[in-house]
Amino acid sequence: MVDRWLRRFGVILLVVVAAVIISKPLGLDIPAAGDLPPGGDFGAFYGAGSIANTGDYSALYDTGTQREMQQFLTESDDGLFWYFSYPPIVATVFGVFATVPFKTAAVIYTALMLVSWLAAAWLVRPLLPKLFDRHWALVVGVSLLFWSTFKAVSGGNNTAFTVLVLVGVWRLLVAEREITAGLVGSVLLFKPTFGVPLLLVWMLARKNRLLVGALAGAAVFGAVNTMVAGVGWLGVWIRQAISFGNADAVLNGVSSSSFLGFAQNLTGGSRNALVIAAIGLAGVLWVAVIWLWRNESDIGTLMAFTSVVFVLGSPHAMSHEVAVSLLAVGVIVDRSSRSQVATSLGVGVLVALSWANEWQIEIGWSPAFALVLAIGVATVVEGRHWVGTGKRATRNTVAPV
Numbered sequence: 275m276v277d278r279w280l281r282r283f284g285v286i287l288l289v290v291v292a293a294v295i296i297s298k299p300l301g302l303d304i305p306a307a308g309d310l311p312p313g314g315d316f317g318a319f320y321g322a323g324s325i326a327n328t329g330d331y332s333a334l335y336d337t338g339t340q341r342e343m344q345q346f347l348t349e350s351d352d353g354l355f356w357y358f359s360y361p362p363i364v365a366t367v368f369g370v371f372a373t374v375p376f377k378t379a380a381v382i383y384t385a386l387m388l389v390s391w392l393a394a395a396w397l398v399r400p401l402l403p404k405l406f407d408r409h410w411a412l413v414v415g416v417s418l419l420f421w422s423t424f425k426a427v428s429g430g431n432n433t434a435f436t437v438l439v440l441v442g443v444w445r446l447l448v449a450e451r452e453i454t455a456g457l458v459g460s461v462l463l464f465k466p467t468f469g470v471p472l473l474l475v476w477m478l479a480r481k482n483r484l485l486v487g488a489l490a491g492a493a494v495f496g497a498v499n500t501m502v503a504g505v506g507w508l509g510v511w512i513r514q515a516i517s518f519g520n521a522d523a524v525l526n527g528v529s530s531s532s533f534l535g536f537a538q539n540l541t542g543g544s545r546n547a548l549v550i551a552a553i554g555l556a557g558v559l560w561v562a563v564i565w566l567w568r569n570e571s572d573i574g575t576l577m578a579f580t581s582v583v584f585v586l587g588s589p590h591a592m593s594h595e596v597a598v599s600l601l602a603v604g605v606i607v608d609r610s611s612r613s614q615v616a617t618s619l620g621v622g623v624l625v626a627l628s629w630a631n632e633w634q635i636e637i638g639w640s641p642a643f644a645l646v647l648a649i650g651v652a653t654v655v656e657g658r659h660w661v662g663t664g665k666r667a668t669r670n671t672v673a674p675v
Contacts, residue, residue, distance in 0.1 A: 292418070295428040299381045299428075304347055309352050331507070363502060391418065436465060456481075456487025479565075479568040531642045574605050578660075603621070
């Protein structure tokens, strides 16, 4: 009886939350009276797509051109805009969205991100059988209520797609298809702050079969960028990315959720002992992840720790990207020996506390950073029971890919 009601409640919750998420772009006021164009990061993607459609990739990272392409979104004369710093091929992809009106494109994009999150939850289901069990809709609905996930999916970000790629890698690794897993992992190069560290981890951990697939994907990624933006695209992208990262550490520091970003926010972006210590701490985390990939055979353990370090050890992780660390939460809940009541209460508290991030500007720093730090501590505490367990924890639950 209880299970039946929980299943019904889960379906209702998922449908309601999904409807609210889809309605967010429908409510965009265009042109907006505010200083910044509406739509969050999607404004930057749409503007970059508009530039790509002109064929002039030399202007892709020009601030004046980006501002011009987003000017129709706001009535403000301040000239503020959302900056696009992704590789050129990402702008090419968003050129498709830029062929339709902004609000229509935003609805389509939001729907795609919602589908990406649902697809990731469906793919990871056989890997976390205790978590999903008979209540898949309820678990997914609650995960979408987590502030970072809700904002990522409804706010024009691409975190849901990042999670989908990571889950795809997870499934393929459990199925022992390492070359294909590496190829899928290379898709994260669209977001180099995630893609490059992952490939470096595999390289330094001597995961040769993974690396073969990843380097093949990286070669294709480099080739298509060269085709659309010319042979010098990489140098241009690196220079603007460094410049953007330095500026964003000051402008959007309150949203930073990594050790480095948090330290930069506290110190106004200046280089000092705190920032150096944060860099060192991030380095220690990545060394630990490399060690795990080299010595641990349980894929769930690897994905849990890696998902947390993706955020805490990143040079540029924003509050919405904390949603990636829910992979670690999923592993913790699935493997927990605590009662279902205690586990559910803990997850409920986590989701409730996540909404403190609504006031990150007033607070002056991102509460999401504290949450991902707590998730990291919980992963270490619980992970002591997983590390060294080998293949027992995941091989028995693998489903065909």
